[in-house]
Amino acid sequence: MFWQQLWFLSNMVFVALAIVFLFAHRAVTLARHERDAERIAKKQRVRLTIGLLTLASFIVMITFFLINMRVNR
Numbered sequence: 001m002f003w004q005q006l007w008f009l010s011n012m013v014f015v016a017l018a019i020v021f022l023f024a025h026r027a028v029t030l031a032r033h034e035r036d037a038e039r040i041a042k043k044q045r046v047r048l049t050i051g052l053l054t055l056a057s058f059i060v061m062i063t064f065f066l067i068n069m070r071v072n073r
Contacts, residue, residue, distance in 0.1 A: 003064055003067050003068035003071055003072075004068050004072075006064045006068075007061065007064040007065050007068050010057060010060050010061040010064050011061050013057050013061075014054065014057040014058050014060075014061045017050065017053055017054040017057050018054055020050055020054075021047070021050045021051055021054050024043065024046055024047040024050050024051075025047055027043045027046070027047070028040065028043045028044055028047050031043045
């Protein structure tokens with residue numbers, strides 16, 4: 001039960017970060033349309049940071065899921 005709860009919480013974090021990443025990607029696209037080089041660079045750094053956090057949370061989510069499946073075998 002413990003691993004299932006951890007998986008559920010990590011799943012919620014991953015989904016929230018994935019949605020934030022999509023908004024960050026949209027911000028980069030809008031900055032490119034405005035052709036503001038400084039703003040593009042800033043938004044790209046933010047998008048990269050959120051993307052890395054999303055990837056890390058995905059790996060954590062997978063780990064908890066696999067542990068949960070192993071425990072409940």
